[in-house]
Amino acid sequence: MMKNDAARDIPSIQWYPGHMKKTQRIIEENLKLVDIVIELLDARIPASSANPMLAEIIQEKPRLIVLNKSDLADANMTKQWLAYFLGRGIKACSVDSVMGQGTKQLVKIAEELARPKTDRFVKNGGRPRAARCMILGIPNVGKSSLINRLAGAARTKTANKPGVTRAKQWIKIGSNLDLLDTPGILWPKFEDQTVGIKLAFTGAISDEIYDRESVVKLLLETLQHSYADRLKERFKLQEVPNDSVLLLEAIGRKRGCLVKGGHIDHEKAQQIVLTEFRSGKLGLVTLDPIPMTQMLNESAR
Numbered sequence: 001m002m003k004n005d006a007a008r009d010i011p012s013i014q015w016y017p018g019h020m021k022k023t024q025r026i027i028e029e030n031l032k033l034v035d036i037v038i039e040l041l042d043a044r045i046p047a048s049s050a051n052p053m054l055a056e057i058i059q060e061k062p063r064l065i066v067l068n069k070s071d072l073a074d075a076n077m078t079k080q081w082l083a084y085f086l087g088r089g090i091k092a093c094s095v096d097s098v099m100g101q102g103t104k105q106l107v108k109i110a111e112e113l114a115r116p117k118t119d120r121f122v123k124n125g126g127r128p129r130a131a132r133c134m135i136l137g138i139p140n141v142g143k144s145s146l147i148n149r150l151a152g153a154a155r156t157k158t159a160n161k162p163g164v165t166r167a168k169q170w171i172k173i174g175s176n177l178d179l180l181d182t183p184g185i186l187w188p189k190f191e192d193q194t195v196g197i198k199l200a201f202t203g204a205i206s207d208e209i210y211d212r213e214s215v216v217k218l219l220l221e222t223l224q225h226s227y228a229d230r231l232k233e234r235f236k237l238q239e240v241p242n243d244s245v246l247l248l249e250a251i252g253r254k255r256g257c258l259v260k261g262g263h264i265d266h267e268k269a270q271q272i273v274l275t276e277f278r279s280g281k282l283g284l285v286t287l288d289p290i291p292m293t294q295m296l297n298e299s300a301r
Helices: 019-032 054-058 075-087 101-123 144-150 193-202 211-228 228-234 244-254 266-278
Strands: 037-042 063-068 091-094 129-136 169-171 177-181
Touching: 019 054, 019 129, 037 054, 037 101, 063 075, 063 101, 091 101, 091 266, 101 129, 101 177, 129 144, 144 169, 144 177, 177 244, 193 211, 193 266, 211 228, 211 244, 211 266, 244 266
Parallel strands: 037 063, 037 129, 063 091, 129 177
Antiparallel strands: 169 177
């Protein structure tokens, strides 16, 4: 969770590449082909990774929310988020697409949600067919890795850079599920700048479009507040400085990020912090609290 005093000095981050609009058209044009929509969220930031445009785009189409990267998130918080969605009548499950945990449950729920449509299709004289699903999510939320795990082979192009899946493609998942993959989609403007920051923390937006120094400063302030013990253990610190600049320098010294004269190579230290946070080496972290008084980006309507 981001400290309130840190949030007052949040840099503005906006990123809406041209192909995002094309992706929205692809989704809208192909929505009629599918029985259900699977919305993939990052379990570390379930609120911040939820695209507020999707509720309007998919309208009344049955929806399954999947909290991916659960292996990187706080397990207790993931349970609370699942209860949050279920309490609002939205089917939800968590998965670890790296190890495959939760994928069988995902397929089972997807088939159940699609059954009214597939049964009606047969009742009206059609031949039995697999359930058809569309998988949606922001860039770098792990769609391709999850699909590869479900399909049992590297069927989609994956990369660590946001937005690498460029075109729609159908993938057969077993005998009862056909999945339509689409490129990652963001929304045109982050109304809440803490959302943009958390997307930067997790690598959902390009590292080239924001000031890394400011983002790492905020990440360290967040971790100082909620996960100081993780920082102390990971970087073998005697104590965790309250000042994020001093903390970064302490991390840099521990990792040998030194330049001529014994000064800290701040850029190298910043990259270490980002890389180790994103890979889960700083421990299991959830940055979004459960909403108390408002719907999740209005998407749970």
